Amino acid sequence: MGIRERLSGNEAVAYALKQINPDVMGAFPITPSTEIPQYFSQYVANGEVDTAFIPVESEHSALSACIGAEAAGARAVTATSSCGLALMWELLYVAASSRLPITLACVNRALSGPININNDHSDSMGARDSGWLQLYAETNQEAYDNMLQAMRIAEHPDVQLPVMVCQDGFITSHAIENIELVETDAVRAFAGQYRPEHSLLGPEPMSVGPYDVPAYYMEHKRHQAQGMINAKRVILDVAREFERMTGRGYGLIETCRMEDAECALVLIGSSAGTAKAAVERLRAAGKRVGLVKIRAFRPFPAEELAAALQNCGAVAVMDKCAGFSAAGGPLFAEVCAALYGAAPRPLLVSYTYGLGGRDVTVDSMERVFGELEETLRTGAAAEPCRWLDVRG
């Protein structure tokens, strides 16, 4: 039976980690993820977990400590945000290419500058091609549930890639919501232990991260790419098992009122909740609207998105990240690519929204649907790359 509680998103993630009882946490504080290692270090001090907590002098060192630990055969976790993730950059690639399934609780926050501590997705979006799996949460419950599933996915022998469990800074990380926790015995049985076939502390000598010459580098990268491809199946397998335990189902994407939707949004994270309220309001007024929320951004659910969206008339792809490509945000570009081969396919419009904690309201989302309706009526997107709620 689940345990009913009220927790902030950070506390929920820290509590999930306490229940999992990983071997090592290497972490350095940064707003708004600071509470995760803070709560967790209390569990360590109280003897409630067996984890070795490694306090470090920077995020570069935090991830380095996790890389060493994971290569030694330990289950290693860390948490960070924004510039902390940016400082991990070099090691993000080392972890992924060395096939070390480290778990990182990413509490999404804007990147400097101007310096800003509030939510957007520019930090983890920047790391989208570092080889890490990325799961995003709409609610505290999803942040908790994603954390419980993350290690099973990342450590699967067909995947062997690190995973970021992302949630929106302050919006879910600091807001307290009702939550249903899984009993600790059940969590430990579900999450199991990390048992790599080879590790530095294993019975035979091993080298990790050797120099790679041109004759082999591409084969290693192709092998790594296959881990990401395989992750789609593993995410769904783990989700089915999780659903049997909790009754809570998860996919790569979540659809809301998409059956006959003419206009739809595609978005990531907590704003999906706001958009769902707008969808329900507009549905009550007879509008055929829906939304697709992306849970797994890496691997990218291209086929699933194409299937969900191809019968729409107009779709707004919403990036909580200023992609400075001068051609829309990164999610927009990837959704366009996913739909390129689909026939029929909808008109696609890019919206950049919610940067640096800019509030996103139900009214904002309704305005997007109104503009989509206009786009559908005129049959062409006059301005395909739009910014939502920016003064000008």
Place this chain on the structure above:
Amino acid sequence: MNSKRAAEIREDIRWQEITPGGAVYEGGTASAVKTGDWRVMRPVFHADRCRQCLLCAPTCPDMAIPVKDGKREDFDYFYCKGCGICFKVCPFQAISFEKETHQEVNGDGNP
């Protein structure tokens, strides 16, 4: 997961068979790696001038100077990168240092 031994990982290996991240699942694998093909200069051993003082062997950064029963043997060019340290330390001019032409046999049977 692929647990190939280092010697099985050759330049014709397919990506499906390569080890994840290039991990190497055994120790001492440097002995299987030919490093002699980097050479632009080569040391040449002149046994008639050698007094077997063995100053040269420990200065070799690789395994290009085999020592057997207390005596050094001819160069093993499979490992020799042509750094020239042995040539520098030899007090008896028993090692000369010559331009590598790659025309001659390198000791491993390959020109």
